[in-house]
Amino acid sequence: MTEKREYTDDYPEKTLYLPGPTEVREDVIEAMAEPMFGHRMDRMTDLYTTIVEDTKEFLDTDQDVIVLTASGTEFWEATTLNLVDDRMLVPTSGAFSERQANVAERLGKTVDRLEYEWGNAVKPEDVREALEASDEGYDAVGMVMNETSTGVRNPVEEVGDLLGEYPDTYFVVDAISCLGGDYIVPEEHNIDALFTSSQKAFAMPPGLAITTVSDDAYERELEKDSASWYGGFQRCLDYYDRKGQTHSTPAIPLMLAYRKQMKHMLEEGHEARDQRHREMAEYTREWAREHFGLYAEEGYRSQTVTAVENTQGIDVAATIEDVSEQYDLVFSNGYGSIGEETFRIGHMGEHTVETVKELTDAIEDVAGL
Ligand SMILES: Cc1ncc(COP(=O)(O)O)c(C=O)c1O
Numbered sequence: 001m002t003e004k005r006e007y008t009d010d011y012p013e014k015t016l017y018l019p020g021p022t023e024v025r026e027d028v029i030e031a032m033a034e035p036m037f038g039h040r041m042d043r044m045t046d047l048y049t050t051i052v053e054d055t056k057e058f059l060d061t062d063q064d065v066i067v068l069t070a071s072g073t074e075f076w077e078a079t080t081l082n083l084v085d086d087r088m089l090v091p092t093s094g095a096f097s098e099r100q101a102n103v104a105e106r107l108g109k110t111v112d113r114l115e116y117e118w119g120n121a122v123k124p125e126d127v128r129e130a131l132e133a134s135d136e137g138y139d140a141v142g143m144v145m146n147e148t149s150t151g152v153r154n155p156v157e158e159v160g161d162l163l164g165e166y167p168d169t170y171f172v173v174d175a176i177s178c179l180g181g182d183y184i185v186p187e188e189h190n191i192d193a194l195f196t197s198s199q200k201a202f203a204m205p206p207g208l209a210i211t212t213v214s215d216d217a218y219e220r221e222l223e224k225d226s227a228s229w230y231g232g233f234q235r236c237l238d239y240y241d242r243k244g245q246t247h248s249t250p251a252i253p254l255m256l257a258y259r260k261q262m263k264h265m266l267e268e269g270h271e272a273r274d275q276r277h278r279e280m281a282e283y284t285r286e287w288a289r290e291h292f293g294l295y296a297e298e299g300y301r302s303q304t305v306t307a308v309e310n311t312q313g314i315d316v317a318a319t320i321e322d323v324s325e326q327y328d329l330v331f332s333n334g335y336g337s338i339g340e341e342t343f344r345i346g347h348m349g350e351h352t353v354e355t356v357k358e359l360t361d362a363i364e365d366v367a368g369l
Pocket residue numbers: 019020071072073074096144146147148174175176177197
């Protein structure tokens with residue numbers, strides 16, 4: 001049993017290179033410190049319509065956008081409940097895609113997995129084969145764009161393009177650990193719901209989940225008992241349409257932070273952010289190649305999270321601890337069973353090549369590379 005560990009007011013400040021939560025700008029943190037206001041006041045309409053419309057502008061999308069008080073996991077459940085009557089195809093290539101499949105099973109759906117070894121990427125031709133081999137077809141394909149456990153960036157664009165030939169199959173994309181640091185426009189690739197969490201490449205505090213919703217997905221959501229109440233597309237979007245607010249009380253301070261950060265994101269722009277993240281990823285991969293290896297399949301490597309293969313057999317846990325102690329920089333071990341075989345560097349959000357270099361210098365120093 002976990003014992004209580006009293007929270008104190010005294011923790012050293014650490015710089016986060018985790019695959020989320022990541023660094024948040026000072027003015028974004030400060031934006032949360034406002035006197036409270038009511039979620040049915042006009043001020044809330046100003047706030048919520050601003051963050052929704054700014055998000056659409058940032059993502060260059062004409063799809064609807066929902067910003068919900070929840071972590072991104074909520075949209076695994078809601079997209080399944082809203083779009084899947086019975087059958088779903090989920091390519092699994094790591095811990096998060098496996099969890100997406102598991103969520104749908106728990107909701108009573110029939111899930112066919114397309115299984116890949118960890119480190120490998122989903123291949124569009126396999127998805128096509130699975131679709132062709134299925135007599136009944138699928139209500140939806142669910143995919144993780146950026147497998148945070150392995151550092152794989154899956155080719156969701158190509159899968160979406162081929163799904164154009166299957167108009168009855170909806171396409172649900174978990175872009176949780178990359179959206180905002182990796183350019184994608186949902187309607188260009190037949191994506192019906194593209195979702196993320198605020199604490200990843202949007203570089204905001206955790207606690208908000210964001211999704212785009214296609215017109216088809218809005219129409220498809222069945223007004224019956226099995227659609228999600230909390231994450232129902234129609235409920236959320238109709239409320240927005242009528243009142244410019246959320247259907248239940250949102251985390252107002254987080255939305256104040258969101259507003260501030262989304263303005264910064266708009267100033268930089270989706271494409272420029274993509275370019276900055278590409279440069280960070282290239283730098284990190286180069287460094288990993290020089291000292292270690294790369295876990296993810298060549299050609300499918302993430303722009304926001306690099307899983308470094310621990311070819312030198314360093315003590316990953318001890319190195320993380322020492323880098324944190326000596327430099328106040330925090331990176332991540334490998335996920336689950338590959339905890340010592342790999343370690344992960346989150347180069348997302350506010351980071352730059354220069355700040356990532358500070359971390360890699362510290363790792364070199366501590367690990368004696
Ligand atoms: C790819 C992916 N999906 C889902 C999640 C779950 O996100 P959250 O904890 O915000 O619900 C994560 C978290 O790391 C993730 O990386």
